Every structure is written in C-alpha cells, then in structure tokens.
Amino acid sequence: MPEHEAEGQHGSPTWEVRDFLRRRREQIAQRWADESLFRAVFTVSRDEAVEAGRAVVEALAEVAGTGRPENPAAAGFTTVREQLGRMGAARARAGLTPAQISVEVDALRPPAVDLLVADFPDDAPAGFVRECTNALTALMGTLRLVVMETALNEGEAMLDRQRLQMLEVATPVIRLWDGIVAVPLIGTLDSARSQVVMETLLEAVVTEQARFAILDITGVPTVDSLVAQHLMKTVQAARLMGAECIVSGIRPAIAQTIVHLGLDLGTVVTRAGLADALGYALGRLGAGIVNAAPRGAEPR
Amino acid sequence: MTDEFPHLGKGHVPVLRLGDVLLVTLQGDLHDSTAEQLQQDIGETIARTRATGVVIDISGVEVVDSFLGRVLAEIAAQARLLAARTVVAGMRPAVAITLVELGLTLPGLRTALSTEEAMQLLARPGPDPRPGGTRPGSA
Structure with missing residues (x-):
C-alpha cells in the first residue's frame, strides 16, 4: 500500500487514486490501447497507443495528487493537452460529433x-x-472535459487562421497599366472583407500613384444594399485621394437587382466588363489603343 | 505668443505662391485659431495676387476629424467666390476612409494624388473635366 510520504493528503481517496494510477500505469495503458478512441487515432502501431496512454495516466496521477480531481485547468494536464487535442481533432475529422x-x-x-x-x-x-x-470517476470526467475543450479550441484557432488566409488570398491588387490598378473581387462581400478591400485598394492607389482604380465585381454572386454601400464608400474614399474609381463586371441580373432595390449608384462610374473599364481609364489617361495593322494585314 | 504675433505663431501655416497658384501644406494637427488664420490668409492672398488656383497638400496629415473636413470645404467655397479653383492633394488612405465613415464626402472638392498632379489639373483651362468624379459621361 502507499509509502509513507510526508504529505498531509496521505490516506485521502485522491491520494489513493494517485498511487493506484502510478502503480497500474502499464495495465491501464494496455487496456486503453484496445479502446476505440486510441485504436482509431493510433492506427499505425499499438506501442504508440500504449505510450500515449501512459502519458495520459501519468498526467491524471499528477492531477489526483493535487487533491482536486475536478479541476480542468490543473497544471498536470498541460503536458498532454496538445496530444489530447490532436486525438479529439483526429476523431472530429473522421466525422464524429x-x-x-x-x-x-x-x-x-x-x-x-x-x-x-x-x-x-x-x-x-x-x-x-x-x-x-x-474520485477516479470525477478525474475521468475532468479528462473528458479537457479533451473536448482542447478539441474545440483547436477548431476555433484553425477557423481563425483560415479566415485570415481567405482575406489575404481574396484581395489581390493588380497593376493593369501605368496609373491604373484593379481589384477583382471573388465571393461574398461582408463588412470585414470590404474593409480589407478598401484599405488594400487605397494603399495601392498611393504606392502606384494610380489615377484610376477598377473594382471588378464579376465574381460577386449577389449585390445587396450593404455591398452597394461598401462599394460607394470605397469609391468616395478613392475620390478624396484624387483617384477615380470604376466599378466593372456588373452582370445583367445584378444590374436588375440594383434597380429593383432602388440603390443609387449615380455618382459611380460603372462599366459592364473589366475590358470596358480599362478602355475607359486608358481613354481618360489619353492612352488610346489602336490596331497596329489594318484588318487582313496581320504581321507575320 | 500666438496672439501677439499671429503670423509667426507656432501653428502658422505659410501660403506659398507659385505663379498663378497658391500652395498650402498642412502638417499634423490643425487648431481652430490656425485654421481661421489660414482661411483669412488664403482669401487675402488670392485677392492680392489674383491667383487662379489653390493647392492644399495634406499628405502630412495622419489623423483627421470633421473639423478639418469642414475647413477644407470652406476654403474651397471661399476660393470659388474669388474665382480660384481649389485642389486637395495627397490625402492618405486612412484619412479618406475616416472622412467617408464620417459621411464627409466633400462633393464640391477637387482632389489629386500629389501636388504635381494638382498643378497639372490646374494648368488645364476652364472648368475641370472631372468635377468630383461625378459625371461619368462627360469624358
């Protein structure tokens, strides 16, 4: 039975559980390795599952040693938190609720x-x-909590990362010509994204000294009053900086929606396609495009 | 001190004359008294020199409030009465966004990317071909 250690908790149920976990670590780990959670996560080798089980049992023993088995924030869990999170995430990826x-x-x-x-x-x-x-049941309940909490946090962190990546990927500013920049917008515009679009576009106007900025909304599935408002704001901000903003890529269906909604885009220069917008901007810059050779006399 | 020597005060904004154009460079904060002094200076200088254009360079302004927006609009209106065109040059993106969020779109104001462009804009004769970018069909 437990050695006589100079501890006040000696003889208490949690202390007994701690000693039991340390004593039977190997057996518990072996049994856990056969449970579906460990079997599903560690598919390559059973030894790996047993090793992971040992680490978890050791962490549980440490938490039991603190005398508070119901504390999910216990320091004892920190060593296995990442591993537990990976296990939870792996099961979630496998489609488990x-x-x-x-x-x-x-x-x-x-x-x-x-x-x-x-x-x-x-x-x-x-x-x-x-x-x-x-005491052991309470401890196992805490383990369950820790696994769920870690798995959920992991999922949220991943969502945040992906949201940032989306923002970066989705708003490239392209220099079409000297003094003309364009932003092709793809996907739904929400307020966070339109803010990023506005900022990147205006920054590009400064760095490229662009007199014309083209907002191409060919890839925007729907335009509602909110999106229209964001477009208007971007156009107005660009004008304040001395650049002219052109909205292009308005499909017939979207034009119809805008009219039905009664949105006033009167102060915005609009064009049907990116090519039209570029042609307009080039014309205003005094750089028209002409065919080098007359029709039928193609250069060889 | 600024009361005693209004033209030499710390916040005094100089009005430079380049041919027919007046150049004003705003930097940092603009206080009430400075703004009033500036409006007065510009008006007097236009009347004295018969300048036809005013360029206000605000590329050094990082933070903006509704007051600056109003001052710019007032200078432009005042200059128009004296037959001079006003161009605001070099507004920073953050400033432009703030003004739009405040609802100050300054519709009567001409804008340019830089002082150089502003000078070119004023060099063109007659009413500006794109007054505030509001007439898409006028090209």
Whole structure:
C-alpha cells in the first residue's frame, strides 16, 4: 500500500487514486490501447497507443495528487493537452460529433475503475472504496472535459487562421497599366472583407500613384444594399485621394437587382466588363489603343 | 505668443505662391485659431495676387476629424467666390476612409494624388473635366 510520504493528503481517496494510477500505469495503458478512441487515432502501431496512454495516466496521477480531481485547468494536464487535442481533432475529422467523441473518452473510465476495485483487498472498508471510485470517476470526467475543450479550441484557432488566409488570398491588387490598378473581387462581400478591400485598394492607389482604380465585381454572386454601400464608400474614399474609381463586371441580373432595390449608384462610374473599364481609364489617361495593322494585314 | 504675433505663431501655416497658384501644406494637427488664420490668409492672398488656383497638400496629415473636413470645404467655397479653383492633394488612405465613415464626402472638392498632379489639373483651362468624379459621361 502507499509509502509513507510526508504529505498531509496521505490516506485521502485522491491520494489513493494517485498511487493506484502510478502503480497500474502499464495495465491501464494496455487496456486503453484496445479502446476505440486510441485504436482509431493510433492506427499505425499499438506501442504508440500504449505510450500515449501512459502519458495520459501519468498526467491524471499528477492531477489526483493535487487533491482536486475536478479541476480542468490543473497544471498536470498541460503536458498532454496538445496530444489530447490532436486525438479529439483526429476523431472530429473522421466525422464524429462532439457527443460521440465525448462517449469515446468516457469509454476509458470502466477499465480504470475495474482495475481500481480489483486492487482493494476483500476486507477494505466499503465506504473508502466507494470514495476512491468516486474520485477516479470525477478525474475521468475532468479528462473528458479537457479533451473536448482542447478539441474545440483547436477548431476555433484553425477557423481563425483560415479566415485570415481567405482575406489575404481574396484581395489581390493588380497593376493593369501605368496609373491604373484593379481589384477583382471573388465571393461574398461582408463588412470585414470590404474593409480589407478598401484599405488594400487605397494603399495601392498611393504606392502606384494610380489615377484610376477598377473594382471588378464579376465574381460577386449577389449585390445587396450593404455591398452597394461598401462599394460607394470605397469609391468616395478613392475620390478624396484624387483617384477615380470604376466599378466593372456588373452582370445583367445584378444590374436588375440594383434597380429593383432602388440603390443609387449615380455618382459611380460603372462599366459592364473589366475590358470596358480599362478602355475607359486608358481613354481618360489619353492612352488610346489602336490596331497596329489594318484588318487582313496581320504581321507575320 | 500666438496672439501677439499671429503670423509667426507656432501653428502658422505659410501660403506659398507659385505663379498663378497658391500652395498650402498642412502638417499634423490643425487648431481652430490656425485654421481661421489660414482661411483669412488664403482669401487675402488670392485677392492680392489674383491667383487662379489653390493647392492644399495634406499628405502630412495622419489623423483627421470633421473639423478639418469642414475647413477644407470652406476654403474651397471661399476660393470659388474669388474665382480660384481649389485642389486637395495627397490625402492618405486612412484619412479618406475616416472622412467617408464620417459621411464627409466633400462633393464640391477637387482632389489629386500629389501636388504635381494638382498643378497639372490646374494648368488645364476652364472648368475641370472631372468635377468630383461625378459625371461619368462627360469624358
């Protein structure tokens, strides 16, 4: 039974659980390796699953040693938090709902409790055995919480990263000619994106000293009053800086929607296509395009 | 001190004359008294020199409020009464965004990317071909 260590908690149920976890680490890890959670995550080798199980058991023992098995923020979990998060994320990727993952983590509890009960001698006081079982159950409940929390945080962090990447990818500014820049907009415009579009476009106007800025909305599926308002703001801001903004790529259906909504784009120069907008801007810059050779006399 | 020597005060904005055009460069904060002094200076200088254009370079202005927007509009209106055209040059993106968010789109104001472009704009005769970019069909 537990060694006599100079600890005030010696003999308490959590202390007993801690000693049990340390003593039976190998057996628990072996049993856990056969559970669906570990089997599904560590498909390559069983040894790897056992190794991961050992680390988790050690972390649990450390948390039990603090005397507060119900604390999900315990320092003992930090060493395995990343691993638990990976396991949760792997199961989520496999298409499991959070509830199903939770059930899988819960399936780790019965083997551990069975081992604990079997460890007590037959004449052990029933009350103490029950308290120890309760402590272990609370500890396993906390483990479940930690797995879910970590998995959810991972998912959110990934979403944030992807949102940033989307913003970067989705707003390239292209220099079409001396003094003409264009932004081809693809996808839905929300306020965060239109803010980025506005800022990048205006920055480009300064760096390129562009007198004309073309906003091409060919790839924007729908235009509502909010999108129109954002377009107007960008156009007005560009004008204040001394550049002229042209909105191009308005498809017939969108033109119809704009008219139906009663939106006033009267102060905005609009063109049907990017080519038309470029032609207009070149014309205003005094750089018209002419065919070098008359028709039928193509250069060889 | 600025009360005693209004033309030498710390916040005094000089009005430079380049041929028929007056050049004003705003930098940093513009205070009430400075703005008033500037409006007065511009008016007097236009009347004295018969300048036909005013270029206000605000590329050094990083922060803007509704006050500056109003001052710019007032200078332009005042200059128009004295038969001079006003061009605001070099507005920074952040300033432009702020003005638009404040709802100050300054429709009567001509703008240019740089002082150089502003000078070219004023060199063209007659009413500006793109007054505020509001007439797409006028090209």
